[in-house]
Amino acid sequence: MRVVVWSTGGVGSIAIDALRYRPDLELVGVWVHSADKVGRDAGELAGGEPLGLAATNDADALIALRPDCVVYAASGPERDGAAVPDYLRLLTAGINVVSTSSTSLVYPPTYFAPDWRDQLAQVATQGNASLYVSGIFPGFASDELALLMTTQSKRIRSITVSEVALNDHYPVADVMMDGMGFARPLDFEPMLKTPGFLEMAWKAPISLIAQGLGVEVREVRGTFDRRLTDCDIEVAFGTVPAGTCGAVRTRAAGVVNDREAIVVEHIIRMARDVAPDWPTSECDATYRVDIDGDPDVHCVLTLGDAEGHGAGRAAMAATAMRVVNAIPYVVAAGPGLLSSLDIPTTLPRYAFD
Numbered sequence: 090m091r092v093v094v095w096s097t098g099g100v101g102s103i104a105i106d107a108l109r110y111r112p113d114l115e116l117v118g119v120w121v122h123s124a125d126k127v128g129r130d131a132g133e134l135a136g137g138e139p140l141g142l143a144a145t146n147d148a149d150a151l152i153a154l155r156p157d158c159v160v161y162a163a164s165g166p167e168r169d170g171a172a173v174p175d176y177l178r179l180l181t182a183g184i185n186v187v188s189t190s191s192t193s194l195v196y197p198p199t200y201f202a203p204d205w206r207d208q209l210a211q212v213a214t215q216g217n218a219s220l221y222v223s224g225i226f227p228g229f230a231s232d233e234l235a236l237l238m239t240t241q242s243k244r245i246r247s248i249t250v251s252e253v254a255l256n257d258h259y260p261v262a263d264v265m266m267d268g269m270g271f272a273r274p275l276d277f278e279p280m281l282k283t284p285g286f287l288e289m290a291w292k293a294p295i296s297l298i299a300q301g302l303g304v305e306v307r308e309v310r311g312t313f314d315r316r317l318t319d320c321d322i323e324v325a326f327g328t329v330p331a332g333t334c335g336a337v338r339t340r341a342a343g344v345v346n347d348r349e350a351i352v353v354e355h356i357i358r359m360a361r362d363v364a365p366d367w368p369t370s371e372c373d374a375t376y377r378v379d380i381d382g383d384p385d386v387h388c389v390l391t392l393g394d395a396e397g398h399g400a401g402r403a404a405m406a407a408t409a410m411r412v413v414n415a416i417p418y419v420v421a422a423g424p425g426l427l428s429s430l431d432i433p434t435t436l437p438r439y440a441f442d
Contacts, residue, residue, distance in 0.1 A: 090157040090420055093118040093184075095175070097126065097144065099402075100189050101162035102135035103409035109140065111439055114416060118151040119144040122163070148175070152182045158416045161188035162409070164261065169193055173205050176220055180209065183216040185419050187223070187412035193289070194222040195232065196297040197426035201289050206426065213424050221419045221427040223411040223435075225404055226252045230376035230390055231353055232294035233429045236301045238378045238386050245382040248298060251354040253370040253377075255361060258401035262326040269337050270315055271359060272329040281339060287311030291341035291353045298351050299343060301430055306343040306351065314338040316364035324359050335363035374404050410437065 092114050094104050101119075108116040109132070119131040121144040132140035145151065151159075159179050163172060169191045179186050188194070193201050197220075200206040213220060223229065231250045239245060256265070265271045270279030280286060288309040299306045318335030321328055329335055336358045342349035356367055372391040380386035392403035415435040422432050 090416060091115050091117045091154065092416065093120065093151050093154065093156045093159045094131075095120045095159050095161040096163040097121055097131070097134040098162060098164050099405045100164070100409045101160070103406050104160045104162060104413050105131055105135035105140075106137050107410060107413050109137070111413075113438060114413075116140065116142060117154050117156055118142070120148060120151055121146055148178065152178065152184065155182075156184055157420050158185040158187060160409075160412055160416070161186050161190055162412075163190050170202060170205065173202075173209065176209055177212055180213045180216045180218045180220060183218050185218045185416075186220045187415050187419055188220065189222070189224045189228075189408050189412055191222050192224060192227050193293055194220070194426065195224075195227045196293040196300070196428045198300075199292045199296045201292075210426050213426060217424045219419050219422050219424055219427050221412070221415055221422075221432070223415060223429065224408045225392075225411065226355075226376060227291070227294040227353075228411055228429075229407070230378070231291075232297045234376070234388065234390065235298055235378045235380075236429075238380060238388050239302060241384065241386055242380060243383045245302070245350075245380060247348070247350045247352065247381045249352040249354065249377075249379045249381075250294070251356070251368070251377045251379075252374065253356045253368050254358070254374040254404075256357045256401070257322070257324040257359050258373075260325040265324075265326050269357065270334045271337065272327065272333050274333055275315060275317065277334075281337065282313050285311075287313060287339055287341050291339075292343075294353060295341065295343035295351045297428055297430065299345065304345050304350075306345055307347075308344045310342045310344065310349065312340045316367075318360065318363050322359045322363075329359045335359045336367065338364070338367055373401065411435070414438070 130139045131142045131144050172190045268280045288311045315334045316336040320331045339355045341353045343351035376390040378388040414437045418432045
């Protein structure tokens with residue numbers, strides 16, 4: 090299967106490197122946003138050995154290659170809704186897309202822009218192509234892992250999925266500062282605090298779980314909390330000054346049968362000692378599924394080495410491989426907008442050394 094990777098950031102670079110080891114997948118093109126990357130070897134851009142394949146910013150040239158699938162991993166301004174024009178072009182051309190960029194499309198029926206969703210579904214059908222979005226949270230630990238855990242359940246009262254992470258490695262300042270409010274005073278209004286934003290952001294995994302279990306979510310309730318750091322913290326995107334936000338906690342709860350039954354919690358810190366009364370982890374990233382029911386089920390997933398370091402890189406690798414491993418299944422699927430409920434478990438191929 091012929092594959093193009095769209096962007097050479099953290100996730101895209103991992104995808105490029107992974108494809109070199111897959112005899113069933115051939116990397117035929119790489120799209121880059123920055124002009125200074127055009128013409129450079131894709132393997133070197135990904136931090137590895139040369140591949141003899143030059144990166145390009147010519148989308149039409151990549152579409153003309155007629156790849157079977159595009160791994161879409163653009164970040165920053167290309168995230169989520171801004172990626173839709175690219176999806177439309179690719180699907181219209183009959184090219185399947187697996188993406189980590191548009192997390193609201195993890196469960197397409199609840200996508201925040203119904204008109205865009207309908208356009209995507211229409212051109213996918215016309216082009217006989219599919220779009221599948223995944224990742225680690227959402228895309229796996231927040232939804233598919235939870236559904237897997239429920240296969241042990243007789244009765245379920247509630248499901249809580251959570252991520253506790255140290256995100257001092259994340260370098261994108263506008264996302265961390267303007268989007269989440271880190272390094273800002275508490276009177277700053279980040280995007281996460283916009284009324285309705287959390288409910289919209291986490292509606293997809295909540296609804297995916299509900300659909301998988303055959304229940305109806307009546308509403309989603311969101312809450313947002315922050316804590317200050319009492320000292321300067323040096324992080325990948327700069328400095329988090331003392332007296333500004335050093336930890337963020339979000340919660341979105343899906344109401345089923347008049348109670349908050351499907352809950353997504355997200356705790357992000359810039360240093361381990363900020364907000365010590367909140368749930369903590371010895372690892373840089375911990376994902377949990379807790380089911381209150383018969384029986385109670387508790388599942389803990391960590392990424393990276395045993396000491397908890399390198400979880401940022403591990404989480405990016407897990408995110409990338411969620412879509413790279415999905416390529417054969419998405420290509421084989423019928424046309425349309427897919428979720429994890431529409432394809433088999435995306436077991437990796439050729440993963441053993």
